[in-house]
Amino acid sequence: MDNEEDLESLGEKLYTLIYPKHADMASKLTGMLLELPGAVIGQMLQDEELLTKALERALAALHSDNTSKPQSHADDVDSMSSDSLGEQLYELINLYNTGYTQKITGMLLEQEKKVVLQLLSDPVLLEEKVNMALKTLQDSSCRPSQEEACASDGSDQDEVEVIGEKLFALVRDIEPAHCADITGMLLEMDLGTLRQILSDRNMLEVAVLRAKSARENAQSQPQPDTN
Known part of the structure; x- marks a missing residue:
């Protein structure tokens, strides 16, 4: 029952965000997004860019269903x-x-x-x-094997420091007010992801938005009474 109530609550919130831009399809789009895991839906409610991307995919799927001719599953596999x-x-x-x-x-x-x-x-x-x-x-x-650990510990740390310097400069352009905090949060990602966001501006902007949102959420939580 709790799960049903949670789903209904998420649906209402999604519908409220979707309706202003897609009034004629709000119900359909809300139903499609509600098929995603609850954690993902929760993220979309807090991150407008994620929600926009999810809506674009849902609209593309609807458009494809409406315009494409019927074809067998085998044809569909081969065509993609x-x-x-x-x-x-x-x-x-x-x-x-x-x-x-x-x-x-x-x-x-x-x-x-x-x-x-x-x-x-x-x-x-x-x-x-x-x-x-x-x-x-x-x-x-x-x-990791002992050999890999010995070989990579030093080089990985050096690379993280270099990436940190580059990342700070990029984050400062996007979110100058909290660039140090956000850079620190992003540096908790694995090296592969860090290399990726350095080379992809869109990924970097999404990562910064998420880190900023997480930081604001953490600050909005009530602080424990130390008295």
Whole structure:
């Protein structure tokens, strides 16, 4: 019952945000987004850019359904390029904010196309696969061989310092008021993700927005009474 009430509450909040821009399709779009995991929906309610991207995908899916001619599943699989599948999968996985979006996307794209298509249309299955891939990545990163650990500790730390300097300059342009705090939060990401956001301005802006939102949420929490 609690889950049903939570879903209803999320639906009402989503509908309120969607209606001003998509009045004629607000109910349909809200229903589509409610198929996503609750944690992802919660993120979208706090991050307008994430919500906008999710709506764009939902609208594209509706447009595709309305305009494309009926075709068999085999035809559908053959007609989609790996690049197209990869882009769609990346956007969905990015909503989970795992810090390993690129790696998890690559892992899931190693499967057959029909399996990838199923992931794009089944949020529950996608969440399960993302969690499995994330566990695999975390387990492997927690157990490096002795040789790898000795070789990489120093070089990784040096690279983090270099990235930190570059990241600070970029963050300062986007959010000058809290650039130091936000840079520190971003540096908690893994090296692969840090390299990625340095080379992709859009990813960097999204990461900064998320960090800023997390910082504001933390500051808005009531402080413990020390008296």
